[in-house]
Amino acid sequence: MAGSTGGPSHAETSAHLYDAVGQIWLEMFGEHVHVGYYPEGWPESKHKKTWQQAQLDHVDAVLEFAGVNKANRLLDLGCGYGGTAVHIAERLKCKAVGVNISPFQVQAANNLARRLRFGEKEVYFVVGDALQPDLPDGCADLVVSVESAAYMPCKEKFVAQLARLCAPGGTVILVDFCRAAGPISASLQQRLASMDSIFATPGNWHSAEQYKQLMGKCGLQVVRDGDWTRNVCGFWNVGLWSLLLRASQPDMSFGQWYKEFNKRAFHTLWLFLTGGPAVLKMAAGYMLGHQKAVVQGGLDSGVLEYHVIVAKKPGK
Numbered sequence: 001m002a003g004s005t006g007g008p009s010h011a012e013t014s015a016h017l018y019d020a021v022g023q024i025w026l027e028m029f030g031e032h033v034h035v036g037y038y039p040e041g042w043p044e045s046k047h048k049k050t051w052q053q054a055q056l057d058h059v060d061a062v063l064e065f066a067g068v069n070k071a072n073r074l075l076d077l078g079c080g081y082g083g084t085a086v087h088i089a090e091r092l093k094c095k096a097v098g099v100n101i102s103p104f105q106v107q108a109a110n111n112l113a114r115r116l117r118f119g120e121k122e123v124y125f126v127v128g129d130a131l132q133p134d135l136p137d138g139c140a141d142l143v144v145s146v147e148s149a150a151y152m153p154c155k156e157k158f159v160a161q162l163a164r165l166c167a168p169g170g171t172v173i174l175v176d177f178c179r180a181a182g183p184i185s186a187s188l189q190q191r192l193a194s195m196d197s198i199f200a201t202p203g204n205w206h207s208a209e210q211y212k213q214l215m216g217k218c219g220l221q222v223v224r225d226g227d228w229t230r231n232v233c234g235f236w237n238v239g240l241w242s243l244l245l246r247a248s249q250p251d252m253s254f255g256q257w258y259k260e261f262n263k264r265a266f267h268t269l270w271l272f273l274t275g276g277p278a279v280l281k282m283a284a285g286y287m288l289g290h291q292k293a294v295v296q297g298g299l300d301s302g303v304l305e306y307h308v309i310v311a312k313k314p315g316k
């Protein structure tokens, strides 16, 4: 997987980064590594639900938006810790497979599936590059990518894989941050570069229009595109401190909360101190509110949008 310069490829760099931050992300975000959904927008919804509930609502809202209420087999390309795939498998009572470049995350995803008592042939996760996954054509009737497209160094190849892996008559859903359409000023371009610097995205941001064109070229028929920028912005209004505090659950006694908070805080500190440069950079970013400023600034400035694009593969 070496890159054309002889250095590591983007896939190798991603795998390394995601493995390095794997444990800390799991501690902080839980099994969903995507934004939450706030139907009334922000800041109206600010105190109405927890971060985790907003993430579950996001997956449900995506399915509803796509009009998907049943599937036989789901494929999640760039599946993180499996939270999204497992939630869909539970909800639609379907089989699921997820592909991820990070072995650490794949292990966590398989642990989650087994914990929820899914059989090894029903819901499982494999290590692989989403640009060349070792899966047969048409292997799933529902193919999703939730916030993984932005990480792909070649969007053409990625969308071609989404289309190839979807069975005729099936649905492809691509959910992600996109760049605004049209020319972008140098200062706005700088905002996208800041996103690349903190999330290790490869710098080839695509607009929703560009994704839709790629889908069309691969034989998919785009049926819906929703701009959800206002429904997800604000999710990043959460700093590290509140992520630690999310140990707080409404039904916990103070004693339980205090114990949980301490465990989480010490564990997180330990991970920061031992996780190496990638984790330290991320940790510093969270503590100083840098991530939040970059994502929020991108969304507020209009250069970043958040889209849910639904396409059908003709046939059947």
Ligand SMILES: C[S@@+](CC[C@H](N)C(=O)[O-])C[C@H]1O[C@@H](n2cnc3c(N)ncnc32)[C@H](O)[C@@H]1O
Pocket (backbone or CB within 6 Å): 011, 014, 018, 031, 032, 033, 034, 077, 078, 079, 080, 081, 082, 083, 084, 099, 100, 101, 102, 105, 128, 129, 130, 131, 145, 146, 147, 148, 151, 152
């Ligand atoms: C922001 S996370 C989204 C995770 C997941 N889709 C979810 O909903 O929780 C992006 C994911 O893309 C994965 N990824 C990045 N590059 C990849 C590649 N080339 N092939 C497969 N997965 C990749 C990362 O390891 C990470 O799990």
